[in-house]
Amino acid sequence: MSTFQAPKGTYDLIPPNSATYLAVREAIAAPLKNSGYGYIETPGFENVELFARGVGESTDIVTKEMYAFETKGGDRLALRPEGTASVLRAALEANLHKAGNLPVKLWYSGSYYRYERPQKGRYRHFSQVGAEAIGAEDPALDAELIILAHQAYRSLGLSDFRILLNSLGDKECRPVYRAALQDFLRGLELDEDTRRRIDINPLRVLDDKREAVQERLIGAPMLRDYLCEACKAYHEQVRELLTAAGVAFEDDAKLVRGLDYYTRTTFEFVHDGLGSQSAVGGGGRYDGLSEMIGGPALPSVGWALGVDRTVLALEAEGITLDIPSATAVYAVPLGEEARRVLFRSVTELRRAGVATDFAYGGKGLKNAMKSANRSGARLALVAGERDLAEGVVQLKDLASGEQTPIALDAVVDEVRRALG
Numbered sequence: 001m002s003t004f005q006a007p008k009g010t011y012d013l014i015p016p017n018s019a020t021y022l023a024v025r026e027a028i029a030a031p032l033k034n035s036g037y038g039y040i041e042t043p044g045f046e047n048v049e050l051f052a053r054g055v056g057e058s059t060d061i062v063t064k065e066m067y068a069f070e071t072k073g074g075d076r077l078a079l080r081p082e083g084t085a086s087v088l089r090a091a092l093e094a095n096l097h098k099a100g101n102l103p104v105k106l107w108y109s110g111s112y113y114r115y116e117r118p119q120k121g122r123y124r125h126f127s128q129v130g131a132e133a134i135g136a137e138d139p140a141l142d143a144e145l146i147i148l149a150h151q152a153y154r155s156l157g158l159s160d161f162r163i164l165l166n167s168l169g170d171k172e173c174r175p176v177y178r179a180a181l182q183d184f185l186r187g188l189e190l191d192e193d194t195r196r197r198i199d200i201n202p203l204r205v206l207d208d209k210r211e212a213v214q215e216r217l218i219g220a221p222m223l224r225d226y227l228c229e230a231c232k233a234y235h236e237q238v239r240e241l242l243t244a245a246g247v248a249f250e251d252d253a254k255l256v257r258g259l260d261y262y263t264r265t266t267f268e269f270v271h272d273g274l275g276s277q278s279a280v281g282g283g284g285r286y287d288g289l290s291e292m293i294g295g296p297a298l299p300s301v302g303w304a305l306g307v308d309r310t311v312l313a314l315e316a317e318g319i320t321l322d323i324p325s326a327t328a329v330y331a332v333p334l335g336e337e338a339r340r341v342l343f344r345s346v347t348e349l350r351r352a353g354v355a356t357d358f359a360y361g362g363k364g365l366k367n368a369m370k371s372a373n374r375s376g377a378r379l380a381l382v383a384g385e386r387d388l389a390e391g392v393v394q395l396k397d398l399a400s401g402e403q404t405p406i407a408l409d410a411v412v413d414e415v416r417r418a419l420g
């Protein structure tokens with residue numbers, strides 16, 4: 001071990017497990033690529049104000065969890081705690097919304113940073129795959145996103161997850177509800193911290209995990225009862241479209257989410273095998289975010305799924321992904337001359353698209369064959385001086401042990417035939 005370790009709350013992705021992470025990212029991205037979403041990549045850090053205004057000054061993410069710093073040049077930046085504000089910022093900056101093709105549909109995959117108390121499923125560096133559909137108000141778009149996330153989880157073989165769905169109302173009805181909730185909460189006996197929350201973010205009080213708090217909340221006004229007609233109709237359509245698509249969901253009137261930009265549709269994917277960090281993904285509509293960061297009105301909706309937690313969900317359900325072995329052919333040279341000749345064949349095979357590896361470092365036959373087996377290859381190419389003198393190499397089937405000489409100048413064709 002070296003003097004150094006990965007920083008607290010982080011971990012390294014290393015083979016062979018890292019292959020599962022890649023496969024999960026791909027599985028989440030596949031339905032998006034198949035549905036008109038284009039790939040976007042934004043910087044790992046942004047102006048700190050973007051998150052303060054976008055995610056919200058009153059959220060834990062901004063007040064407690066942001067890696068904010070000042071550069072030598074005096075800029076106030078922060079490592080991105082989430083992707084939505086950055087993606088919207090980038091879309092506005094590139095004028096994607098003016099190209100006359102709304103909604104702008106984008107997907108992304110990357111690392112995010114939150115200074116949280118680490119525990120299983122909660123890290124300071126984690127990975128999300130996300131999708132944002134910018135510039136359209138259409139319940140079918142909200143439904144599309146939920147259906148695509150559902151499809152991604154299903155394609156991974158997951159079944160122990162649930163979709164929680166709620167509507168947070170809009171700028172007409174939510175303020176009325178907020179005031180009613182504040183009135184109710186002010187009449188309760190609550191601790192100092194929670195009382196402060198009543199002023200800045202009363203809806204988050206509903207989300208308090210403590211039982212003592214939850215008991216006092218019985219009888220609190222529910223947003224559901226305050227939704228305006230437009231929000232109610234919108235939400236009903238989202239529900240109908242999901243039902244028609246065969247995607248089951250649970251209405252959760254208390255689902256609030258930890259980011260301030262949400263309006264109307266909000267949802268969370270929770271997995272029942274994960275303990276306290278059960279949210280594998282979440283998202284919703286954010287019709288006001290564009291204006292909050294200085295853009296035009298652009299009603300939008302999106303989600304992000306956590307890659308780390310999705311991998312934990314696979315483990316919880318005992319699912320091992322069927323990841324094909326990276327290497328198909330492993331070449332084992334015996335002697336200097338064979339090394340030169342076989343290395344050439346390896347290069348040819350690779351150029352022909354056959355995944356091939358080579359026994360480096362002058363290993364003896366026994367060790368080299370061990371490496372060949374460990375690589376997961378189906379075939380080994382073995383050559384010694386006598387083979388070369390005859391213009392052949394030995395093609396060995398690593399499962400059956402069967403070995404046949406093949407002509408050195410026909411290696412690519414013969415290997416292809418053997419691989420089927």
Ligand code: HAM
Pocket residue numbers: 081082083084114116121122123124125126127128130131132258259279280281282283284285286301302303304305306307308309
């Ligand atoms: P979020 O709910 O904060 O939403 O994060 C989405 C997912 O990222 C979570 O459900 C979880 O799986 C994963 N995640 C979050 N924090 C951590 C952590 N500390 N460790 C491990 N995994 C974590 C957003 O980020 C929104 N931007 C989603 C969105 C997109 N809304 C609209 N568009």
